[in-house]
Amino acid sequence: MTERYEFGLDTFGDVTAAPDGTVLPHAQVLRNLVEEAVLADRLGLDFFGIGEHHRHEFAVSAPEVVLGAIAGRTERIHLGSAVTVLSSDDPVRVFQRFATLDGLSGGRAEVILGRGSFIESFPLFGFELSQYQELFEEKLNLFAALLDQEPVTWAGELRPPLENQLVFPPVEHGRLKTWVGVGGSPESVVRAAHYGLPLVLAIIGGSPARFAPLAELYRKALAQFGKPAQPVAIHSPGFIADTDQAALDTLWPHYQVIIDRIGRERGWGAVTREHFESEASEHGALYAGSPETVARKIASAMRTIGAVRFDLKYSNGTLPHEAMMGSIERYGSEVVPRVRELLAEADAADAELDAAAALAQADRADAGANAERGE
Incomplete structure (x- = not known):
């Protein structure tokens, strides 16, 4: 049965x-990244995404090349x-x-634009x-x-025009799965709905609940444009250790380095441990903690937004490869099964409420009909 x-996972x-x-050389980071994806495949996770950057803090400037290497080492x-x-x-x-x-991987490619x-x-x-703005709108x-x-x-x-132009290679089966991030x-959000493309919400700060109105706007826009319903996904950072305290203590110095570096460029103040722990709290956008803590937080966010996919951005600054491998292992073997349990319980409760509401509505309709007949 399809889940x-x-x-x-995203990196x-x-x-x-x-x-x-x-600090590791970029080449070693790339080789380690492939091993992280192989582990994700072995654990049965659904998706592995790689971002594109062109600066010294990040090793990947050509994601498709790395994804091609991963395709040869993975199966599903x-x-x-x-x-x-x-x-x-x-x-x-x-x-x-x-x-x-997509051809090399046997139909497993997706693109998030x-x-x-x-x-x-x-x-x-x-x-x-x-x-x-104009570049993205025209190219999309x-x-x-x-x-x-x-x-x-x-x-x-x-961009120069195209005239009756075919583009090769074709996707072997169906359409290339394309999301808008x-x-x-x-x-x-409305632009993604206009093209009828699935939506990824990048929630990297503040409460995920802030994004629920955007998800609702997206669904309404799809309907207004006459497009079929499409999935909504969440992308957020996180790190999983055996305990909440271990996760926070391990992640903090690496999180601090990358946030402060970016902050200096963008005019932010220095990040504090208090802010970090607030983001890792129940209502923040950082999924850092024990497997149970993270699972409950993911399930809550997915329910609030109506998301059907969650992608954990597991790389965080200089966080070592060994720590990330441990986090991936816990995510795949403990967090994801627990999230599935929590969502299944919530869906079953919703189904019971819907059935009760439908029964009550039917009873009211019967009562109204009887009243009209004078019974």
């Missing part, structure tokens, strides 16, 4: 520290981006790369930041046209 819910290929504290796990920065790439080449990955939260790719590839429009795998005739303002913009 209603899916659970995955940005963060450059990590060795057990002795020395779906493989995709987290996210592909479509604004500074070419939609035709993105489609070709993921269609190639987004604008990204870093801007290094724009000057690197010769794009103007002043066209940040072209990518959506490519998904039908029919000859494409298309014209825009920022958003960070909290209502306009981005």
Whole structure:
């Protein structure tokens, strides 16, 4: 039986520290990342996503190449981006790369398209930041046209047109599974609905409950556009250890390094341990703790938003490979089964309430009919 819910892992290929504290070379981080994906496949997880960055803290600038290596070492796990920065790439080449990955992996490729939260790719590839919004909108429009795998005739303002053009290789079975990743913009949510594409909510700070209205907006927009219902997924950071305290103590120094580094660039103040622990609390967006703590928090967030997939961003700054492997092991063997239990219990309770409500409605209708007949 196909499971209603899916659970995955995401990584940005963060450059990590060795057990002795020395920073690993990018090449070793890439090799370690492949081993992390192999473990995820062995544990039966549903998805493994790799982000794209072009800066020294992250080892992955070509996710599809790494995903191709992983495809050759895995059997069932779906493989995709987290996210592909479509604004500074070419939609035709993105489609070709993921269609190639799909063929190599036997139909396991997915792509998550987004604008990204870093801007290094724009000057690197010769794009103007002043066209940040226009680039994504135009390129998503072209990518959506490519998904039908029919000859494409298309014209825009920022890219040369296509005239009755087929793109190769074709996806072997059906369509390439394509999501749109958003960070909290209502306009981005409506845009995803306009194209009828599944939605990934990147919830990296604050309460996940803040995103429930966006998920509802997305569902309403799908209906208004006449599109079929589509899944909603959550992407959030986390780390799992044997106890809550061990998880927080292990993760904190690595989390602090990466948040403070990014914060200096963006004008934030230094992150505090108090803020860190608040994010790891019941209502925050950091899923750090024991397996039971994290499982309950994931189940709650998925219920609140109506999500059917949760992707844990398990890499966090310089957090060592060995610690991440332990976290992946706990996620796959303890957290995910427990989340499934919690969601199954909640779904069963909902079904009972729905049945009771339907019965009560039928009783009221019968009573009304009897009253009209004077019985």
